[in-house]
Each structure stands twice: as structure tokens, then as C-alpha cells.
Amino acid sequence: MKRFLLQVERNCISGALVLLPILVFFVLLEKVWKFFQNYGEKFAHFLRLDLFLGKYATDIAGGIILLVLVYLSGFVMRLAFLKHFAEWMDEKLMIFLPGYEKNKKEAEERLLKRDSKPKPVTDLPILLKNGNFWQPAHLIEEDQNGGAVVFVPNAPAKDQGQILIVSSSDIKKLSETTLGNLDNSIKSFGKGILSFK
Template identity: 30%
Template sequence: MAKFVDSCFNEIEMRRIYRVIRRHIITGFIFLMPVLVAVALINKFWDKIITVAAKVSKLLFINALIGPGGNVLVALVLLLLLCLVAGFLVRLTFFKKMSDRIDQKLTIFIPGYTDLKKEAQKKIGEVPVEKAAVFETCLVQDQECWKPAYLIDIADNGDTIVFFPAAPTFETGQVAIIPKDCYRKLSMDSQTLNACLKQFGKGIVIV
């Protein structure tokens, strides 16, 4: 009997270890996938630069003076010049719109592209400042309790569109249309409400 119990226990433990390892492998793959895609694209782009640099180096006899290292030097100079020109062009309206369209395409085809771009912008100190929208707030009656929400819009008949924010980012949640008698306004805006929700609702005051 003891051997049977030990066998069952070992089998359960092995299954638990398998699930843990499997979960970590999947999580690690999801984490590494954007990085691997970015590295592959950079390598492909660098190969193109090296090909052009080899021709320029041969044309200017740099490879004869420096040797094989001349191709890499020319490639670095070309890359810096390309970035410099792109930096000026992207400030023009036409190229800015083109850049935004390319970003949208890359966001679709490259997992994690947006996060990688934001991290790169943080590194160079050019993080775009996104001004968060501010809304009125209210408490919405839900059976025997009241739930805090953003007051988005009020129709002519008094019905109200509300948004229930979900912690911790408060950028996701649920939209609902409620009758006029099923909510109470709060004396705070959405940013103040978010701060209260982070403290488990402490500070929420009904008008």
C-alpha cells in the first residue's frame, strides 16, 4: 500500500514539475520571440549595408589601404549617414505619415515591436508624452452594490455611457449603457478615481 501511495505521489509530483517546466518554456519563448525577430531583421539589414559598403570601399580603394576591416568601417559610416538623413526626413509631414504607416505594419507582423520601440525611445530620452484623457466619474448600481466608473457621455433621455476601469493600468475595462436612475456622480475626475482604486477605494466620496 505504501509503495502504491509513493508511486501515486511521485506521478503527481512529476506532472506538477512538467507543468511548471512547460509553463516556463512557453513564457520564455513569448519573451524571447520579439527579441529574436528584431535580431534577425537587424542581421538582414546589416548584411545589406555590408554589401553596399564593400562596393563603396572598393570604389574608394579603402579596402586596399585598411584591408577587410575597411568594409565594416564604411558600413558604420553609411549607417550613421542613413540614420542622420532619416532623422531629418521624418520631420517632414510626408515622411512622418510614411513612418507611421510602416510602424502600423510592423506592429502587426512583428510581435512586441511597439514595446521594443518604446524601450529604444526611453534609452535615447525621447519617450513620447501621451496626455491621458480625463473624465467625470460616478458610482453605478449593480444589484446590491455600487461600482466606480468613468462617466463617458449622457444621452438626451438621461441614459449614460460608462466605462468600468480595470486595475492596474485602468486602460482596459468594460463599457456599459445604464439608465439615468442607476448612477450617482462622484466629486472627482478619472485620474483621482484611479489613485483611489489603487488604495482599494479609499478616498472615494459620493456627491
């Protein structure tokens, strides 16, 4: 009986950890949609769309405003200041919203899959074999002949270090780890690297 209760407790905790990011994502999505619906209603009324589209005018106008805003945001993101601000916001959201980083990564992967042309590997977190130990590094580039260019940062500075040309067999890709997490670990002298995969 005790074993069964322990199993139930473990399953409940695992289920909560899976559902929490999804729940947070949908709550945020609902709040964002209500915000655009509010302005969509005013916009639809102003253009008299509600006379012939009825209750759907609010949703259609809100969706159009959201699409225009997304398009303009992508255009404005080319400005360096806004790009730095968006990266800063991303870092804060990763700290305060569980599952944000995973959901963002999945969304980026889905968007990148639409590109038919394969993109070259650039700046991925890896471990580099150096004798009997492994060093955290960035994979900059790989070629067809089994060679790789890596950047090995000097802790705690993530953007100072050495550029090395190594064999691809001496690197271990951390596919489930983001570059931001690796850099944060390097800043704190390797704290947390053992849990990276």
C-alpha cells in the same frame, strides 16, 4: 509528476514569449547590417579604403553609410507625408512583429533619457474617474497644483470629444499602454480596455 510537467510546459511557453521578440529583433538587425555591408564593400573598394584598412574597410564604410542614412532620414522626417508613412509602417509592424512595440518604446525612452531637460507630459493614455465608473482619455497636461487637462474622446471617433480640467487624483495613468492601443480600443467601442495597465 504531472504538476512538474505542467510547470516545465509553462516555463517553456513563457521563455519562448520572451525570446521571440529578441530573436526577431536580432534577425532583422543582421539583415539590415548585411545590406549595408554589401554597399560598404563597394564603397570601400571604390575609395581604395580596403588597401590600407583590409577586411575592416567593409564594416567601417557600411557603418558610415548607415549613419548618414539615419541622419538624412531624421532630416526628411520633418516632411508631413513621410511622417504619416512612417506612422502607418509602425502600425503594420506592431501587428505583424511580436515585441516590436515594446522594443521601440524602450529605444525611444533611452534616447529621451539623454536629454537633461525634463519634457512636459503630453498626450498619455489614462482612465478618468467619472462618478462610479472610469472613462478612457488622454492626459494632455498636468500642473504642480494637482490639476490636469484631459481630452475624453467620443467613441468611435478618437479625435472628437471633450476637453476637461480635472484633479490629478481622478486620473489613473496607463503607463504600460500606448496611445495607439488606447485609440484603437476607442475605435472598437472599448474592446480590450480591461487588459490595459
